[in-house]
Amino acid sequence: MIIVKTREEIELMRESALVVSKTLGMLASEVKPGVTTLHLDKLAEEFIRDHDAIPGFLGLYDFPNTLCMSPNAQVVHGIPNNTPLEEGDIISIDCGAIKNDFYGDHAYTFPVGEVSPEVERLLQVTKESLYVGIAALKVGNRVGDVGYAIQKFTEEAGYGVVRELVGHGIGRKMHEDPEMPNYGRRGRGKKLVEGMVVAIEPMTNMGTHRIKQLRDGWTILTADGKPSAHFEHDVAIIDGKPEILSTFKYIYQALGIESDEEDAFRQEVLTV
Template structure:
């Protein structure tokens, strides 16, 4: 079911989304060779709680941690562990926060040191896919318009678009209607209306679109073990237009400071 939000509810959701954005910004300076995903997970939990929120993923569907952390060929839902990050890795960090009864849900794929040029291009194009999808979140459009924009741009670059995992509506539950696939046809799917809030999250693979799940019951990896990228924003329809409730600005500021050192 799709639950359309009032302006007041959207502002509460913005607060939750911004807490996630600030948490990812705090992590940006810490993502480097030698740090472990579990260390980053602890930082994130502290940051979320310090902002008066509850980690949105911790315990959700029995997930054991604050962050989903997916390394290299892992697409999404990776479980943080004690293995240090290495130069040349990429890691998708997906984070959720619950405050005032509403969720924020937001993700960014980080480079660990210097990554291969083809991997950096994958990240660039995946982020562009997100922006193109957001641009289609207009009153009167359909979800398929968002999906088509993402798929077309990714496949134009020869990348695989994951089918088994999709974006989603967001609100008092982490996952509400409608589903927001990263593939589809224009003019198909639910009509986009005022007050819709969705999490758009392209999951784009360097190689095949095929994926499989590991025996932990959570981690999804690419079928050919090539890298995958994942970026996510929370987007509301306000005055008929897309309004992004989350932001990458905290991440970008932290990465600029890190690169200047």
């Protein structure tokens, strides 16, 4: 059952999402060769707690850390460790926080130093597919319309769309109805309704869409060992249209990047 949120609840969820956004923005300047994912994880936990919030992943389903840190061929759910990042790596950082009794949850895949043109294209296409999916999140459409839009865009670019892992509704629980696959058929699935809030999160593989899991019970990798990228936003339907509650602008501010990619999905442009 889809749990519709009031405008007041959506504003509280925006605060939760922005804690995550600011955490990712803080981490953006820390992602560099020689840094360990466990160090980044500790920074994130401290930052979230300093902002009157609680790490949303720590202990969730017994996950042991604050961040899911997934480098290179890891798709999602990587466990932070003491292995240093290397020049040319990519690292997906998925972060969650609880504030006002609501969850925020989104992700960004960072290049570590300079990456190859092929990897840079993977990151760009995956991020673009996120906004393609968000544009389809509107009253009158169905879940399948969002997944179809992401899948069509991604596969036309020559990449694999992960099937086993999907986006989701979000609210007082991390995972609520509906599931939001990154593939689908137009006109299929649950109706999109006013006041729903979801996490849309394309997971895109450079090669095959197939995946495998490590024995740690968490880490998901591409089956062929090729890189994977992951981007995620929290999005509400307000006045029939999608509005992004999270933002990558703190990341861009830290990295000196100019972007207006989110502006079409905001009633008011954030000041950061």
